[in-house]
Amino acid sequence: MSVWLMNEERAREEVPILGKSVAELSKISKQMHLGLSTDEMSRIGSYFEKEGREPTDVEIQAIAQAWSEHCSYKSSKVHLKKYIFGIGREKIVAEGDAGLVSLDDDTAISFKIESHNHPSAIEPYGGAATGVGGILRDVLSMGAQPIAVTDVLYFGTKSVKGFPSPKFIESGVISGIRDYGNRVGIPTVSGGIVYSDFFSPNVLVNVGCVGVVDKRKIISSAISKPGIKLIIAGGKTGRDGIHGVNMASAVMEIGEEDVTTVQLGSPITKEPLIHAVLEANDRGLIYALKDLGGGGLSSVVGEMLQSGGVGGKVFLEKVLLKEKSMRPWEIWISESQERMLLAVREDQVNSVLEIMDSWDVTSAVIGESEAGKRLRIFFEGKSVLDLDTNFMTSPMLYERPSLVKEKQVIQWLPKYPTDFRRILRNMLSDKNVRTKEYAVRQYDHTVRGSTVIGPFTGIVGREGPSDASVIRPNWSKETGVAISHGSNPFYSYIDPYLGGRAAVDETVRNLISVGSEPLGFSDCLNSGNPENPEIMGEFIDMVRGLHDSAYALNLPFVSGNVSFYNEAGRRRIPTFPTILGVGKVENIERSVTPDLKGIGNAVYLVGVPTTDMGGSLYYRHLKLDGGRVPYSDPVTLKRRGWNLLKAIRSSCIKSVHDVSDGGIAVAISEMTVGSGIGATIDVAPLGLRNDFAIFSEPQSSWVVEVGEDREEEFVKILGDDTIYIGRTQDARFTVARGEESVLDVDLESILKNWKKGYR
Amino acid sequence: MNREINVAILTMEGTNNEEEAYLSFRFSGTSPEIVHLKKLENRDKKLSNYDILFFPGGFSAGDYVRAGAVMAARLKSSLMKDLEEFVESGKPVMGSCNGFQVLVELGLIPNVNGDYALEAALAPNISNRFEARTVYLKVDKGNCLFLREFEDNEIIKLPIAHSEGRFVPKDKEILDKIIKSRMNVISYVDSRGRQAKYPWNPNGSERNIAGVCNKRGNVLGVMPHPERVFYRYTESDWTRENSKTGMGNPFFRGAVQFLREKY
């Protein structure tokens, strides 16, 4: 990167902008890597006109950080406010870097999902690793002990000239998550991997984290009193990661390798930092807390002071540096990893510094809050920034033009298949369906000794997939936290609105499947360039979809993030959400897994097959337009889901698996993997053509194994929402319609196809 | 012993299984304490004040050089005598995963010749990957105090999560002595209890060795993680089984019983 220097003197530099023309302002924004529009530059100009002076480089850089798309949500905020923020508010315990819902009387769950797309596209290993590091900090910021890391990955399938190969990106991302997550000692238990040429070369790395906190110990990030000391703790500050947020707020260009934004992260700096921060919190020594992420100190100090309505001062020379020659503006906006900012009462500063030292964590007092509304920064005695905190942290908001393109919905009717067995095998070995063990088994999912349901369950040595993971955060209680995701870029590509609803549906389905009651969501919204009206139209459709489902379920989105500008190369990604959901398992003993449990049990379908085949795996294999995307009705979802939960809690149920990619045929196949137990089903009661009956992907649907003596009770709870379809059996999975055989496949071949590519 | 049993769980940056080890000891009726290596180095704390010493898993110092190497080097340079005394007093010492690697690097395991020389190493897995899954193990308990609650030849299941777990003895002589003295107390087996190759043997360990106990029976190193399955609910197949307690539980019970009887 070309560091923009006015002259060689290290301290305060002036950036003359007063009276400059629009063209000149735009040039300054470019040269300094500010990413600010001319409107925004003029707004800064008029502020300094009133101040009667030119801004310093530190000031201009600080404002650019705060006003970046990444930090300010300037293109999305209007819509998020309208559709997302208002839902289920009474269920939100607190909000901040992560959001909190209530697990039980004493405990809250802190969770968030976030994208690390742009950094991962430039350097997959470091991008993914620091993504994990960043999301851990967000959860820790609330005072919570992280209990799980999650990752939903979207990989391209085609090489694009000028960009790294898909294989290189994939192995880099997976290794990055592995090396960071394993070293930091938080289990990586849930996620997903999706392959599509949508993501060539725009790889998406969405990482989530879930933590728990004693409700009395939730930490706020606001400082509302003068005289509170600011302590920076953890890693030292270096030139790394400068202008990361500005990069994430623009379209990536071919061959762009801005080295100063590349970081690999240091999990063994983070690991003791987590312990130290939690110990300080446990002892009641933290007044306010925030992590240093995008925008570095600049964003964090500004927001901590502004949200509490005070001002403050910071002495930059007190910040511990990796490189001595850093300029003040670099120190102020550096995004070096593994740092937290603790606000501490004066009389408790020493205790906090001692705790840090006892964990071998470096820390330093760098400033304090003051009465008033000014933020003042000094470097070696000179003032380098003196700004109104309100001005700094209130960016322009945009309601960008949007356009909803009417798409024609076409559905082709395929020829009736002659070989169902071959189709099923192809589906099971599809990269999007078959086991992800080649990646996930490189992640430690049992560290902390609290993983009740991990990513794979069943007979040791032949485990199958699970729908959600369950963590028991407190060994003295029966309560569990269920964690899962939903997303379907194939649906969203065709219909962002229904795709949004389907993502909520999938998340809820997965959470119900393990016997948990959904409590809330975090959403990571992936999209293209918001300055394109068509994309803005998709974006609005997507959030409307999320809204309509979540509102009907009365479940809040407690946190999330927006990632625009994912459109390098010729292809852009669909506009779609990845949702992280958490649920409450009242008693872990009652949680269930998808592997079939015994021969001779009844198999029921909750839900009905559909003719909406848009984006379905079956039609993707046929390479035909499938028409409308499967429709999720939240009212139905709520009724079926919560009734199913009732049945699970009363122990009627031996195993459950939700219906998703590949329909009930794939769902039942997956239930045989971990169990070695087969099933025979009759699709006559389901109506529809056989291929639609077993391969369609109806929303709000599950396959359920019911204990022999509990059928009556089960049917009573589920009522008309369930249909008896067959029984479990030995060695084979067979499908018939009355007398006519549709499919007959042995379990070994299911196992082999599903495990393809692993071992 | 009627008084409290004090357990030191040793930690430094990157060790990260101290929490589950702490809880496993606490729920076994002892008084565990997480002790930072620094505090032992600067003599704030003394090893001899503890009854059990536990080396947890994780990635001490990132495992960057070699798993366990940095932690072992630091211990060797400042605390080797205390460690030897602790071991020679007969008190229980256990390490799992990274802890096992540290014990081997310290020469506390296998120590067939009794001189704390390096006699083995834990090399990178033959698969060249990190492996996180449940494995079948056979317990040949010998005189190992941590294993006294198991049946002899019992088949158990424990989670593993490591990339450097391939047990390599220095030479044939050392290996023979290990086998002859029945120090290879835990071995990887297949679902029917037979010695088998990858994936049953997840790392390519010589003779499928998963755990080694010293001759005296008071120092145990294991690659799998007993502390992660203290309760049955964290076994990966618990929804299909009706065990009463977790398979890691007896390791801790064994050590506690031993101390209560002996002291």
Place this chain on the structure above:
Amino acid sequence: MVELRITVTLKKTVEDSEGGSVLKALKLLGYDNVKDVRAGKVYFITLSKGNRQTGREFCEKLLANPVINECVVDE
């Protein structure tokens, strides 16, 4: 037969946690004379035929990531 030694290190601009951790350990072992440690990987590759150029191709295609790594090939 050609023997190549390929050394892959992190660029100076990228923070090297491994080197840092070794530095810290050596200092704690009492070696105050250690000023800096950079860690890397080395591959000794035997070719039936080829030259440094082949080694450079290996760097590009597999062993190094140009964004973060430097790759040196010796024969």
Place this chain on the structure above:
Amino acid sequence: MVELRITVTLKKTVEDSEGGSVLKALKLLGYDNVKDVRAGKVYFITLSKGNRQTGREFCEKLLANPVINECVVDE
């Protein structure tokens, strides 16, 4: 100032799984001329004073386990 290069590899008698997988990957990339790959670690250490002997001490005390490793120090 003294610059040491310390190279740590697995002994020939110990199977080198990383080298093996690099070999496999190179063959998959079409390089049939690759006969053997051994992987190792390398440390570039800057000392204010010292010599190869110091490097050998680092090997012994930290960088190598003689049961499986070879350690070579170059100045």
